[in-house]
Amino acid sequence: DTGVSQDPRHKITKRGQNVTFRCDPISEHNRLYWYRQTLGQGPEFLTYFQNEAQLEKSRLLSDRFSAERPKGSFSTLEIQRTEQGDSAMYLCASSLEGGVAYEQYFGPGTRLTVT
Amino acid sequence: AQSVTQLGSHVSVSEGALVLLRCNYSSSVPPYLFWYVQYPNQGLQLLLKYTSAATLVKGINGFEAEFKKSETSFHLTKPSAHMSDAAEYFCAVSDGDAGNMLTFGGGTRLMVKP
Numbered sequence: 001d002t003g004v005s006q007d008p009r010h011k012i013t014k015r016g017q018n019v020t021f022r023c024d025p026i027s028e029h030n031r032l033y034w035y036r037q038t039l040g041q042g043p044e045f046l047t048y049f050q051n052e053a054q055l056e057k058s059r060l061l062s063d064r065f066s067a068e069r070p071k072g073s074f075s076t077l078e079i080q081r082t083e084q085g086d087s088a089m090y091l092c093a094s095s096l097e098g099g100v101a102y103e104q105y106f107g108p109g110t111r112l113t114v115t
Numbered sequence: 116a117q118s119v120t121q122l123g124s125h126v127s128v129s130e131g132a133l134v135l136l137r138c139n140y141s142s143s144v145p146p147y148l149f150w151y152v153q154y155p156n157q158g159l160q161l162l163l164k165y166t167s168a169a170t171l172v173k174g175i176n177g178f179e180a181e182f183k184k185s186e187t188s189f190h191l192t193k194p195s196a197h198m199s200d201a202a203e204y205f206c207a208v209s210d211g212d213a214g215n216m217l218t219f220g221g222g223t224r225l226m227v228k229p
Contacts, residue, residue: 004158033216042119042205042219043159056214091158095215104217106151106158 002026004107006092012113013082020078021110025094032075033104034067036060037089049075050097082114117142117208121220129228134193136223138180138206141187147209148189149217150180152202159205165189176200201227 005024013019025032030051035043046065047057051072061067064082069075079086089111093104122137140146147166151159163174170182180191189206203224207217 031215035217040124040222042207042222043217045216045218048214048216056216093159093217103149103161103164104215106160108158109156111156 004092004094004105006090006107006110008110009108010111010113012115015082015084015114017082018078018080019082019112020076021090021092021112023075023077023092023094023107025074025092026105027073029094029096029105030072031095031097032069033093033095034075034077035091035093037091037109038087043091046077079112082112084114087112087114117146117210117218119206119208119218119220121204121206121223123223124221125224125226127226127228128196130198131195134178134191134196134200134225136191136204136206136225138189138191138220139187140189140206140208142208142210144210147215148180148182149207149209150174150178150189150191151205151207151219153205153222154202162191162204196225196227198227198229201225 007022033048034046037043049069064080067077089109091109092107095104118141120139149164150162163172165182173179178193203222205222206220
């Protein structure tokens with residue numbers, strides 16, 4: 001069990017640029033979640049996948065955000081035309097459907113700074 | 116809809132003192148409840164979870180929490196604080212079957228004084 005990994009760990013971009021983050025879940029986990037955490041706040045749910053199907057999206061996920069999980073393994077989160085308000089930590093988590101209490105395992109996060 | 120309230124955004128204790136971090140929740144379904152810890156610039160690590168079994172739940176690093184349905188609370192305690200416990204702590208509730216998205220509280224930063 002190598003845990004959930006995220007890449008990059010840090011990203012600095014200029015306003016208006018597009019960015020893409022990657023998440024590799026624990027290999028046997030079929031659920032994958034994205035959360036956003038702004039400074040001093042708790043994480044907020046963005047979206048989740050079961051295998052390759054995106055089953056729910058938060059209203060926080062504006063049309064500038066898109067997430068994919070094409071083969072039911074890794075996932076990408078893309079933000080188009082970044083804004084300063086997008087600066088946050090983006091956390092990925094994975095779980096095994098039906099696992100004990102649906103425990104989610106979190107990655108280290110990608111910290112995005114939009115200048 | 117679910118929500119979590121963590122009373123006290125900052126808690127300071129002396130090393131060796133009791134740690135008490137408060138969490139109250141609201142949920143329309145029987146909840147699954149979690150406590151996570153986050154160290155600076157890191158992801159979240161699960162401390163413990165309530166899954167409708169025993170109401171007193173023991174977790175890692177000497178932490179425990181008690182589920183009190185009548186008070187809709189799930190407070191986190193540790194008898195004796197260590198310097199290494201200094202971190203941000205998050206209480207979360209899950210909706211279980213409906214996608215199992217976690218709703219987090221705002222967090223409590225625990226500071227431990229020598």
